Amino acid sequence: MISRGRDIPTVATIYRLMFEPQRKKVYLSFPMSHVMDLPGTLAEIEKFKKAIHQHFICFDPGDVDEFLIYAAGDKAQQEGREPDPLYAIAGKQRSTHNTFFTLPVLFTMISPHYAMTYGARDNWLVLIAICAAGVSMRLYFVARHKAHERNGRTSPLPAALGLLTLAGVAAALMPQPRDGGVAPNGSFARIQAIVAQRCISCHSANPTQSGFTAAPNGLLLDTPERILAHTQQMRQQIATRAMPLGNITGITEEERTEMLTWIDRGAPH
Numbered sequence: 001m002i003s004r005g006r007d008i009p010t011v012a013t014i015y016r017l018m019f020e021p022q023r024k025k026v027y028l029s030f031p032m033s034h035v036m037d038l039p040g041t042l043a044e045i046e047k048f049k050k051a052i053h054q055h056f057i058c059f060d061p062g063d064v065d066e067f068l069i070y071a072a073g074d075k076a077q078q079e080g081r082e083p084d085p086l087y088a089i090a091g092k093q094r095s096t097h098n099t100f101f102t103l104p105v106l107f108t109m110i111s112p113h114y115a116m117t118y119g120a121r122d123n124w125l126v127l128i129a130i131c132a133a134g135v136s137m138r139l140y141f142v143a144r145h146k147a148h149e150r151n152g153r154t155s156p157l158p159a160a161l162g163l164l165t166l167a168g169v170a171a172a173l174m175p176q177p178r179d180g181g182v183a184p185n186g187s188f189a190r191i192q193a194i195v196a197q198r199c200i201s202c203h204s205a206n207p208t209q210s211g212f213t214a215a216p217n218g219l220l221l222d223t224p225e226r227i228l229a230h231t232q233q234m235r236q237q238i239a240t241r242a243m244p245l246g247n248i249t250g251i252t253e254e255e256r257t258e259m260l261t262w263i264d265r266g267a268p269h
């Protein structure tokens with residue numbers, strides 16, 4: 001899903017993604033459509049890209065440039081040379097990849113809205129399963145486009161497999177009912193201690209978490225009253241593992257269970 005990288009090799013991006021998780025990720029964005037014939041501006045954009053690439057893991061839409069492959073073939077033809085078959089092979093490979101990975105890529109783009117997927121314990125498995133489901137459904141679409149080669153018939157099997165896989169993922173991620181809640185130390189004092197340790201570095205008037213200058217979404221959890229006023233919202237965020245954000249404050253499974261149990265018991269205080 002990472003583009004080939006036009007100027008900066010993709011290897012560096014992959015390496016950073018795997019081994020330097022603390023490095024910030026950025027999606028580069030710059031005006032493109034009206035500057036293609038302005039060499040000065042293009043040079044400025046290139047300079048900007050290079051500088052940013054030195055510090056961040058960059059997802060660069062400018063690198064997703066299949067046109068380069070086509071242009072190389074075209075140029076060879078104009079010069080009376082045989083186009084290098086490598087370009088055609090690479091082009092076909094990209095095109096196949098793009099065809100089958102359309103749905104997985106779309107899902108990955110909107111996945112920040114679905115904390116139950118990336119917040120799952122085996123989130124890598126969830127991603128693989130959803131990718132497989134997307135590829136499977138795409139197989140069905142592709143087959144349908146060529147139905148005329150098989151007397152108009154298309155097997156619904158790949159689509160069914162894809163849907164089944166998605167249903168399986170949904171079932172696996174379903175929140176588990178918990179057993180009536182005999183969590184230890186489930187007192188309000190204990191909950192306040194967990195919130196103080198795991199949440200208020202962000203959710204307070206003056207966050208101590210670097211990068212935050214105000215409580216995210218204006219949600220303050222820094223007094224007993226404010227905690228009690230937001231229990232249902234907290235329940236949702238903790239159960240889906242959306243919070244603490246990226247688990248930067250290292251909440252434990254026991255603490256999650258304790259908080260959920262306390263809320264489900266009616267937040268006694």
Ligand code: HEC
Pocket residue numbers: 195198199200201202203209216217219230233234237238243244245248249251
């Ligand atoms: C590293 C900072 C950080 C920590 C730590 C953190 N949060 Fe958050 N929280 C955020 C951000 C950022 C948002 C906004 C997310 C969004 O709008 O998509 C948020 C949003 C929320 C919301 C949703 C508010 C709304 O508008 O609906 C709740 C509830 C919440 N957090 C609860 C918690 C709880 C409970 C904890 C501790 C267990 C916690 N957060 C720890 C950064 C943090």
